[in-house]
Amino acid sequence: MALLTRVAKNPKHFLLITLTAPAIYGLIIPVVVMDVFVSLYQAICFPVYKIPKVKRKDYINFKRGKLTYLNLFQRLNCIYCDYANGVLAYGVEVAGRTEWYWCPIKHPDHAKRSHDHYEDFIAYGDDDDFAKKHKAKRTACRACESDCSSKDV
Template sequence: MPAIYGLIIPVVIVDLFVTAYQTVCFPAYKIPKVKRSEYLALDRRKLQYLTFGQKLNCLYCDYANGVFAYASEIAGRTEWYWCPIKHPDNAIRAHNYYDEFIEFGDGEEFPKKHKAKREACRACESPNGCATKTD
């Protein structure tokens, strides 16, 4: 248990740093901010049938997984804006934008497509409402 709960400090640090990062950087490039509240659903603790220990464990997992999903969305929007290029090998990506990235090695069309990808990124208001079809 100490190994599991010992990660709370790095998780809180990730939460603080990615929040600060998007607070400073996203407005500068007109990238819509990720709503933290959409990723942190700390609701399982309300279940009456769980013991106190189970509620604590659920709260920890809700928070940690929410923070990592939130950070992944911020990283995904950053990648979408700055470098929306697919990798030559199949890379597993958590965010929803990767499938719409520019093909690896498409140097001739990259400047035009990159501009379109940036505009689509700026139009994004939520993970489910992002317009990624720009080719």
């Protein structure tokens, strides 16, 4: 009954939610596909190059969906957002470690970066002893263990 009251108070808002929900929840398909492919990529490639694996569980957790003060729809929304944002953060970290290993060179125009390793990359245009610097970055990438976001690595 509470839902009907809310709809009656603001039918335009309810209509907008109804129209946008498929676009929002339709993204679950590419998010699941990304989760599977990033996990496979990491499982296959990281051991070959001795890059420490990203712990998926560190990025995806569903604790907000357990909050008792949320209604069923709010809990489902929290679970969805926890998963989607967790998978994206997990993918960014896997891509960041890949970039750290293969091409740790900053962009010339300071492109926005989400992973924690970027600021420690080699400056764009810094060709002075590049091979030695690149080797050092690979060694640092391989040396990171549980917390690869540390700037001390």
